[in-house]
């Protein structure tokens with residue numbers, strides 16, 4: 001028993017902010033940002049609910065499902081539009097959903113966490129037959145636009161999938177973790193802006209994500225060389241390169257959008273999935289690894305047979 005993806009959707013704000021735009025207002029440069037992160041430009045200027053709704057509509061259209069077909073809504077975000085109600089509430093109203101819905105916050109690992117929660121709920125005999133899983137974040141609202149250590153990285157975006165119940169075993173393995181002793185290296189207080197010790201986050205992320213992938217592949221009894229598609233969190237292209245090197249997954253199997261999207265947290269994995277879908281590599285039977293990490297620090301990995 002499991003869940004399979006039948007629809008994928010993406011949403012990005014219209015406004016493009018290039019590295020040169022940032023270099024005009026702070027002490028940085030296009031070449032430094034490209035070399036150290038892989039980012040060329042990012043999109044900013046929207047709300048989490050707007051991005052969630054737009055990406056969900058696209059995913060539902062691809063899946064050919066209507067509001068009444070959706071049995072549960074899970075929305076991953078660490079930038080909800082309000083403290084309460086959950087952003088899922090507004091999204092649900094706009095999409096005319098009648099099912100249950102809730103937000104989860106596992107920072108940038110949220111979509112991978114959400115995929116594990118969604119798949120597990122769909123395996124329940126009374127679980128939903130179709131589920132909408134959204135990852136959306138509007139980080140531009142919590143960035144200090146004079147702080148070059150964060151302003152160059154974070155951006156806005158949304159991505160969504162429609163999952164359908166299947167008799168096939170699709171989620172072959174998963175792993176998730178939270179290590180609160182690293183909470184102080186990446187956080188945002190209420191009403192404030194993101195604070196990050198980038199170099200520390202980088203080091204923890206490479207080690208934790210590589211270990212998490214190795215553990216999950218072992219649980220799933222899959223070799224790194226058998227991975228067809230890697231959908232990694234888009235925080236820094238150098239992190240993805242380092243993780244591939246450590247795990248033995250061919251970097252060419254990773255689908256990366258960071259050059260044009262920056263790091264939009266919960267949205268990065270579904271945006272990477274959109275690129276993989278457009279490239280025609282998400283075929284029945286493909287072995288697909290999703291992996292995310294973020295504030296907490298949190299991390300999560302799934303190994304899925306497509």
Ligand code: UT7
Pocket residue numbers: 027028029032033036037108148149152186197198199200201202205235236263265293294295
């Ligand atoms: O979603 C998860 C969240 N976050 C992450 O995954 C972030 C992980 N960390 C990173 O991506 C990287 O650590 C950064 C991109 C944030 C920084 O790159 P780095 O290679 O770790 O740079 P650094 O902080 O070690 O700084 C190297 C140098 C320093 O100058 P000195 O001391 O060598 O003279 C910095 O002051 O680069 C300088 N620097 C910059 N220069 C131009 C730091 N930020 C910038 C900048 N532009 N934006």
